[in-house]
Amino acid sequence: MNVQHSFSGGASSASGTLYLVGTPIGNLEDMTFRAIRTLKEVNLIAAEDTRQTRKLLTHFEISTRLVSYHEHNKGASGPELIRLLEEGQNIALVSDAGLPAISDPGADLVADAVAHDIAVVPIPGANAALSALIMSGLPTERFTFVGFLPRDRKPLREWLEHNRKQEGTMICYESPHRVAKTLTALLESWGDRKMAMTRELTKRHEEAVRGTVSECLAWLEEHPPLGEYCLVIAGFEQSDDYRQDEDMPWWQDLELADHVARYEQECGDRKEAMKRAAADRGLAKRDVYNELMRK
Incomplete structure (x- = not known):
């Protein structure tokens, strides 16, 4: 079991804190005062794309050291960040936009931090x-x-x-x-x-x-x-x-190609067959053509 009291010294007083900082998803005015303060006060900022994050830091006059943490280097960067946290450094994790650790490798870093009894504190922000x-x-x-x-x-x-x-x-x-x-x-x-x-x-x-x-x-x-x-x-x-309806369309369980082929057998014209299949499925004829060409 792991019990964290975020504002009472963290899970381990000897360790630093991992802050998950929300950043704007487009409009810079969505950056919170707390997010700006946190990014200024931590020892290190770990970013998914340092070039993108540097633009944000420059805009808000934040000079904190910036390092890279992303899908392709997390195997090496993750343990190093954990080591720094255990030594007492505070680290902010940010994604390119929005909340970190949602559909990005930040989730792995959070799991490792929790496993090492390191406090993890969310700094809420915009989310798409x-x-x-x-x-x-x-x-x-x-x-x-x-x-x-x-x-x-x-x-x-x-x-x-x-x-x-x-x-x-x-x-x-x-x-x-x-x-x-x-x-x-x-x-x-x-x-x-x-x-x-x-x-x-x-x-x-x-x-x-x-x-x-x-x-x-x-x-x-x-x-x-x-x-x-x-x-x-x-x-x-x-x-x-x-599918449980007695009036279920006859073509419902057919692949698109089989649907078109059935009509082509009936009318002998492939273009007409694609037009009919498109009408059945509520698609544009061009989408039917493009899908069939991919196969």
Whole structure:
């Protein structure tokens, strides 16, 4: 068991403290007074991207020593940071934007610090996932944050199938290069649920597109993706379980290629077959074509 009283000398008075400092996700005015003070007072700042963090430190006139801690060097950097903490140094951990230790290697450093009986203190700040959730218009009383979804088609399809009946609102991050592909897979697996697609949170071009999955896909057809996205998707409801419905579409359990092939057998025209399959699934014909070309 590990019991920490953050403001009574920490878990071990001989050790330093690991501060998890939230930084702005876009708007520098979201930096808190406490975060600035902490970054000025610690002995060392460990950053995911030192070039990005140095810009932030320069803006707020913070001269604390800066070192690198990220996915590719955590095996060597992590133990060294733990050693410095055990010697009594106070260290602040920051990510590129938002709260550290969420979908980044900072979680490993926190686990190691706890295992070594080192106090870990959060310095709250901006967070993209929760910001997207509260502006989405979807239920907030129960939600699941899943970070980034699998990149490859088969693992993504398996993940979607496994999580299809999650009842709470789902939140994930996605890149502009993959967002349309992810929404297409989502529509195929989960149906046309309500969702919100947000980007550029707290920045000048902040945007939230609210509607259904197919409506968001249609929006992307007219407005090419720009910036990192946070997707907020409605949870499962019994009425969504079309697979148990007697009127379940005949093509529901078919792969997209098999769906198109079935129509092609009927009409003898591949372009017409793709057009019909796209209409069935609420997709743009171009998305169907691009998906088939990837195989």
